[in-house]
Amino acid sequence: MIKVHINGRAYDVVENITIMQAATMAGYKIPRLCYHPKLSFFGGCRVCIVEVEGMKNFVASCTFPVKEGMKIHTNTEAVRKARKEIVELILDNHPQDCNICKRNGICELQNLARVVGVEERAFEGERKSYEKDNASPCITNNQEKCILCGRCVRVCSEIQNINAIDFTGRGINTRISPAFDISFKDSVCSTCGQCVNVCPTATLMEHDYIKETFEVLNDKSKIKVVQIAPSVRAAIGEYFGIKPGKNWEKETAAALRKLGFDYVFDTQFTADLTIMEEASEFLERLGGKGELPMITSCSSAWMKAMEQFYPDLIPNVSSCRSPMSMMSSIIKTYFADKIGADPKNIVSVAFMCCVAKKYEAQRPELMVDGMRMTDYALTTRELGWMLKSAGINLPDIKGEEFDSPLGMSSGAGTIFGVTGGVMEAALRTAYEFATGKTLGDIDILSARGNQGIKEGKIDVGQTEVRFAISHGLGNAAKLLNEVRKDKNKYHFIEIMACPGGCIGGGGQPYAGLGSEPFDVSLLKLRASALYDSDKTKMIRKSHENPDIKKLYDEFLGKPLSEKSHKLLHTHYKPHTPKGIIPKAGK
């Protein structure tokens, strides 16, 4: 321990921490911008400057280490003035359009301007001017709003290991872009959306389909069918300022009906369906038909990254579509038949915690008989905005059930949203399919938790199945490079592109209430919303879901049937935008 003085009071702090960390312990949250606790130090924005006695210049508290006896001042007149001027200078090269900006009210830069007390714009003059990049169905890039904090560059490189973007140009012409100034659409971007999550402004955002969805909702000639993913209900409350940890399942179902959807279905139902197919596929592979280890396929950003960076592993990836795409297929076939509707009149909308689902929705491989199955995929944030815009205050409304027959789900379907959840759900079913026995302890704890890579073992019939789970594409790279060396190390691997799994998805509400993206405590709370629901459900295994059994009896036949293959499975091919790709795992 060493002693430091902060604003005139002495504090004992541990060595080798930064001034910012020491100040946080002392109860001062120094204003900051480019800093992020889970990313490398950058020290670029200078907003977090403080005065240190004996030092000629102000120092950036995010990178400067504390020393014994250091006298630090965070709020002197001089430092407050300098900090305000720094933010003013940032704002002077930023559009003055807060009123018509999509992040109005939920913008870190706007908050910061208020916190440091900016009350006027000092300089008029030339501002940067760039074409917007709206070509990608997932990520839009408006460089006029960029303040060059570099968090997106760091998250893409350090957490996701994709390196799709970097600083380009220099001086006043510096910008963030993919290689060769190409669009995000043509770049190696996995579309995970984590850059959107950490962007402090409206520079990087999801490509929203709000306008299109409202148009559909007001079109009387269409049958409007919607589905929501488990993780949406675990986080949507945050958009309304409520602490995470509660599952808003029933309220969200009711809210979607209020928005004007005719049928409100649950992606958890097709999570159960995914498990039926995936567990069957796994047992087939375990029996010698197909390659091992089998790798899960429901994370869309992983799907894109896999085709680009790991084409050699394509034979190992499960052919199962994601629960969203399975639901859309079932909606436009089985359900359309049930209600006697022409699938062309059905509009299938999906609310997901995910930015990459927008990419998945338009993958040509997922069309059935030339028809697109998911018409629009929207994020949790877009849902939050739509509800607010329609005057539907989620916390105030009375919960309702999902519609039948695609609304009932097991606890296994619920935990899909958390890293390890797909594995746990699949093993619950695979075990019983293989052994014919009932699984004693249904909670597979080795699949749970927030470690980047998890491993475990479970006896499935004759075989001791070794499994591994990773979340975040950087962890996936580590795990898969091991697999490349030794294909016999594991039998079954779950990969989720986003830190924490879908609950940490790129489309989740901006971290508020004092938390930050990738904040473990935030992810734990969202996870507990789902694990708690699983625990209280009567049915906790996918194959025990009666509506799933009915779907097979009435329509699909059995798992991996011809019909299943047409509607619920897919194929992959290498997509290597030539040369852009360095080998995975830089």
Added chain:
Amino acid sequence: MSDTKRQELKDFISEYMQKDNPSSYLIAVLHKAQELYGYLARETMEFISETMNVPAANIWGVATFYHYFNLTPRGKYTISVCLGTACYVKGAGEVMEAIKEELHIKEGETTKDMTFTLQEARCLGACGLAPVMMVNGKIHGDLTPKKVVEIIKEYRKKEGK
């Protein structure tokens, strides 16, 4: 890309790949590539990305940061017109305009016949001769809009154009 040049670049890179932290030699490799081809084409950068296992976005970041790197092919003659203070007050602006008009290109561009590339420079250290320009290392001083057009014509004549 011609095969011999690509092979030379590949050999150059493989030497660095033996060292610790090979990606830190990226700038040296880009220099070599520019020496070979005169500029950094996208396909050259993609080749470097794959061979060195450095993300293309990082390479693009470096290539666009340093003015030294050319991202488009260069003409046979590079004309650098000094727009430094001394040259500027003695009429370098008009000289530049005259060249642009004569060559039908802007700063940073290359004529269609690949003969001339035009760029601006900040002080060539020959202020006594202001306004000056440099054509592939040769200084031309005491320029006027009229004189500069004559000089360009001389170079054209040399090329038989």
